[in-house]
Amino acid sequence: MAGSGFGVLPFGWNDQYKVPTAKPEPAAPVGTTSTRNDAAPQKSKKPQAEIGKQQVVSQAGDTVPIVFCKRSGGVGGTWVQPPMVKTGSIDFVGQFLYAISQGQMVSSPNKLYAWVGTSNIRFLANTGSITLTHYYSSAATLEATPNACPITSGTLFCDLNSYSYLQPVWTTSGFTDRYADYSEYYSVLSVITRGEGDTSNSIITIPNANVTVYDNATGNDVTASYWAYFGINPATTSTIINSVSPGGVITGGQTVGTILRFPTTGWTAPDPNFFTNRGSTGPITVVIGSGTVNDQINPLNPASTGTLTGIQYENQLSLYSDPASPPGSADYTDFADITFLQITGNIYDPPDSGSYPTTTRQISIFYDDGATVDLYSGGLVSGSYVTGASNQFVDLAMYLFTLMKRASGASTDALAAPIDVSNLQNLAAFCTNNGTFFNGIIEQSVNAVNYISSTAPYFLLSFVSSNGRYSLQPLLPVDGSDDIDVTALTPVLTFTEDEILPGSFQKEYIDADERRPVNISLTWREADPLTIGIQRTTTVRYPGTDSNAPTQQFDMTDFCTSAAHAALYGKYELARSKFSTHTISFTTPLLTTSLIPTQIIKVQRQRISSRGDNRQEIEWYQVTDVKHSSDGITGISAAQFPVDGSDIAKISDEVVNGTFEVI
Amino acid sequence: MNEIFVATGITATCADGSVHDDVVMKVIDGVVIYETADGKHLCGDCCVKSIDGATFLAPLSYVTLAIEQYRKQEA
Numbered sequence: 250m251a252g253s254g255f256g257v258l259p260f261g262w263n264d265q266y267k268v269p270t271a272k273p274e275p276a277a278p279v280g281t282t283s284t285r286n287d288a289a290p291q292k293s294k295k296p297q298a299e300i301g302k303q304q305v306v307s308q309a310g311d312t313v314p315i316v317f318c319k320r321s322g323g324v325g326g327t328w329v330q331p332p333m334v335k336t337g338s339i340d341f342v343g344q345f346l347y348a349i350s351q352g353q354m355v356s357s358p359n360k361l362y363a364w365v366g367t368s369n370i371r372f373l374a375n376t377g378s379i380t381l382t383h384y385y386s387s388a389a390t391l392e393a394t395p396n397a398c399p400i401t402s403g404t405l406f407c408d409l410n411s412y413s414y415l416q417p418v419w420t421t422s423g424f425t426d427r428y429a430d431y432s433e434y435y436s437v438l439s440v441i442t443r444g445e446g447d448t449s450n451s452i453i454t455i456p457n458a459n460v461t462v463y464d465n466a467t468g469n470d471v472t473a474s475y476w477a478y479f480g481i482n483p484a485t486t487s488t489i490i491n492s493v494s495p496g497g498v499i500t501g502g503q504t505v506g507t508i509l510r511f512p513t514t515g516w517t518a519p520d521p522n523f524f525t526n527r528g529s530t531g532p533i534t535v536v537i538g539s540g541t542v543n544d545q546i547n548p549l550n551p552a553s554t555g556t557l558t559g560i561q562y563e564n565q566l567s568l569y570s571d572p573a574s575p576p577g578s579a580d581y582t583d584f585a586d587i588t589f590l591q592i593t594g595n596i597y598d599p600p601d602s603g604s605y606p607t608t609t610r611q612i613s614i615f616y617d618d619g620a621t622v623d624l625y626s627g628g629l630v631s632g633s634y635v636t637g638a639s640n641q642f643v644d645l646a647m648y649l650f651t652l653m654k655r656a657s658g659a660s661t662d663a664l665a666a667p668i669d670v671s672n673l674q675n676l677a678a679f680c681t682n683n684g685t686f687f688n689g690i691i692e693q694s695v696n697a698v699n700y701i702s703s704t705a706p707y708f709l710l711s712f713v714s715s716n717g718r719y720s721l722q723p724l725l726p727v728d729g730s731d732d733i734d735v736t737a738l739t740p741v742l743t744f745t746e747d748e749i750l751p752g753s754f755q756k757e758y759i760d761a762d763e764r765r766p767v768n769i770s771l772t773w774r775e776a777d778p779l780t781i782g783i784q785r786t787t788t789v790r791y792p793g794t795d796s797n798a799p800t801q802q803f804d805m806t807d808f809c810t811s812a813a814h815a816a817l818y819g820k821y822e823l824a825r826s827k828f829s830t831h832t833i834s835f836t837t838p839l840l841t842t843s844l845i846p847t848q849i850i851k852v853q854r855q856r857i858s859s860r861g862d863n864r865q866e867i868e869w870y871q872v873t874d875v876k877h878s879s880d881g882i883t884g885i886s887a888a889q890f891p892v893d894g895s896d897i898a899k900i901s902d903e904v905v906n907g908t909f910e911v912i
Numbered sequence: 913m914n915e916i917f918v919a920t921g922i923t924a925t926c927a928d929g930s931v932h933d934d935v936v937m938k939v940i941d942g943v944v945i946y947e948t949a950d951g952k953h954l955c956g957d958c959c960v961k962s963i964d965g966a967t968f969l970a971p972l973s974y975v976t977l978a979i980e981q982y983r984k985q986e987a
Binding site: 431438440454480488496509535562 | 916938962
């Protein structure tokens, strides 16, 4: 039918008329597992709505967060929901290790400010036996002694192969004991009696004929060779658990909570032939069948009045005879410059009847003061920067560059710094005057420049690149007291027709749709040490704006803990949208002055009309971009920054003195 | 002194073929001992080779470790 004009699409039809079609599923990005893992909401270190969720466990490759905060005047600090990096059990007391922050935390952990799930640890029934301890070693310390584990509790260890754990309870129904690798590991086995009430005359008897031994690697039943190797006749022997047997005579049962340790002191050394001796190619699983409870094993004493649930094993394992003294070849430098929190105590989930959970709910903990940083905000003191916690954005910015080894508080050579540090003290004062502080967590791996650039505006700052260096500049002009300047401005430069290259001037108006009256919704986070930080919203709008007008939302939950801070930024957004209607760009002969973004310029142009009513246009702008090119010209982009008849910036004045509805 | 009773009521057969009833097995300061009712330690020529009729009082993994330890002592 080709060429008949029927049923044949014209040539090129597909190019002219796109037919909507389903698209195949895109291929998954490669090498982003850790990034996606960090970004998963359920792994966020910021408090989530479901505070009673199960404890988040970290895995290799996760990002250690930066807790950056300082509580001042009852404002600030931050809540953290840290991931658990290791857990263990020593003498049936839970040991839990959490990664809190890069750097050394200033605040010590406080039970009153710590929650496990929905329970405040200070008010748990066993609070007296629970301890919270920070551990930290600097990079320099670990560089000098790589095998010096910062976790010096003696109950949890840096080494991946030094660990402890609880096994399920061995009840009358039986027990499956998956043996640790006793051919390589030093070991300790502890046993605790589980039950309720009086069990002092209760034992459980299991015929050894009910025991089956499996080779984990092959799945083969090696029971016969197991017993044969030890010369034990399973048909005539039995195992009794929970007995009290002084002198080898069973006189009763252990009471609930009694712990027996095997061996009583020290560790059992590994035996390379441990499994082969037992007829197995490697580690084994011993399945123990059902047994029988006898609540009056000693007829001379009355029967137990309580219930013996069974016994529970606790295994401690290590490749070293003393895990607290690892060999010189051990290297724990991965643990450098991280503050860890260890909680010792039983914070396990509450047991149901007869159950002994080994899981916990999510830890939430409040810190007044976060990681120690160089306080550029305080300026040089006797030639160096003081260190401490901070809530100043400028200190955070410098800390990020410090982590990248691009800055160092110990080296105050300003010329070598990638950031101009000369104005940081003033900017900190500007932020203090405005009440804009950073109290939060950086929980994902971020590009420092992108992060600082994106976050700075919320502090009415701009991160700019000028003259080969980065610098932070205020988004609004600042007066001599580091306040928003609401007095008459003087432009840094004035451009007239003489300075603007002919034909280069362009003006672009902002879409009217973007300038409609809106509600600015700003999310932030409460920082009350007595209440786990919930997310809050503050809405700012001009009087008369409908509540159902379009809403623009800004997420400040990463760092903002004050409604006033959120409202200030909302006011700035509204004022900017109201008064700044257009942007301009033009080129000028090469500028040798140090004009940088955020500075205020004035542009005077002659508007020539065919009717002869020429007039001069004068407008004020805030520079947004300056580009110098090799052909000897400078390109300038700027946004309208109008002033009133007294040369007072309208945006600044509106932010400071304007009338807004803040809800 | 650290003493753990590992098994009781053992009918132990020694290397020399002798059989002993009512033997207890215990670990004293890391040393494994088979002790008869009259206080005799089974070792040397009467090294225990097999066990019948016993009641184990310790975890099975520890019982077997004790037996291996005993064999090392007797080797």
